[in-house]
Amino acid sequence: MRVVIADDSTLLRQGIVLLLEEQGIEVAAAVGDGETLLRAVAEHRPDVCVIDVRMPPTFVDEGLRAALVIRHRWPDVGVLVLSQYVEEKYAIDLIGDDTRGVGYLLKDRVSNVEEFLDALNRIFLGDTVLDPEVVKQVLVRSRRRDPLASLSPREKDVLSAMAEGLSNSGIAAQLVIGPAAVEKHISNIFMKFGLHPEDGENRRVLAVLRYLGA
CATH class of the missing domain: 1.10.10.10 (Winged helix-like DNA-binding domain superfamily/Winged helix DNA-binding domain)
Structure with missing residues (x-):
């Protein structure tokens, strides 16, 4: 599995990189904003992207909008969106009409390594993963x-x-x-x-x- 990570928090971003690499998962790129994410996906064509909802410059929904672009341009790329809070509209917009290879998790779920890796693998296999709290x-x-x-x-x-x-x-x-x-x-x-x-x-x-x- 090849993964691209997008999160403006350097600490969380690098933490995910280390976690995945320890599991033998290739991290093709780790970026901090939506525009760089789209360039990285175009270049590396990963299997799955792990994306924070709120990134520069407005910290509102840049990550989600980038995720929607990825779903449209590269439908074979799985998308796992991470959010600090439950954002109902974002979850529904992300899933849309195509339920394959998409997930929405709260960031707290990343702290549970087994659950996070399980979600990532399920998305890689084409499943839909929604956080129970969502x-x-x-x-x-x-x-x-x-x-x-x-x-x-x-x-x-x-x-x-x-x-x-x-x-x-x-x-x-x-x-x-x-x-x-x-x-x-x-x-x-x-x-x-x-x-x-x-x-x-x-x-x-x-x-x-x-x-x-x-």
Whole structure:
């Protein structure tokens, strides 16, 4: 795996570089702003980019805007965005219509080496990774705006666990229910959201996106 890192904090940037290199992951470039990031991606064509949301010059959303450009110009490059806070709009904009190889984590998650490396590898393999706290807060806000009465409380629990990237067996363990019950709840969610078998495996992610954007 080849990675490009973009973060204005030299300390965090170099910390990630050392962490990845210790794991045998090649760091093609480590930069501190969005424009340099785009040049680095064009030059090195990495497998994954790790990007801070807020970078120079305005420290508002330069990293996110660069991430969106990368998703558009180089769709095969995975993107893992790091943020200090839960920023609902950023998470939804980043994922957009293409759910492959994209992630949104809080920076605190980087301190957990195993979780961070797992997220990076999952994005490299084309998965979608959302921080559990991001999912939790976005779901709470979504419920306030639209309770989605068609979903039962248990179905919402299952959907939240799906958004965290858990498999059916992982959902069963977390919610202490049987695998058959998980499959039934997921089928009900798909049916209520109008997601059909021809949508394929993406139904899981499409269901989460529909819930977050409700």
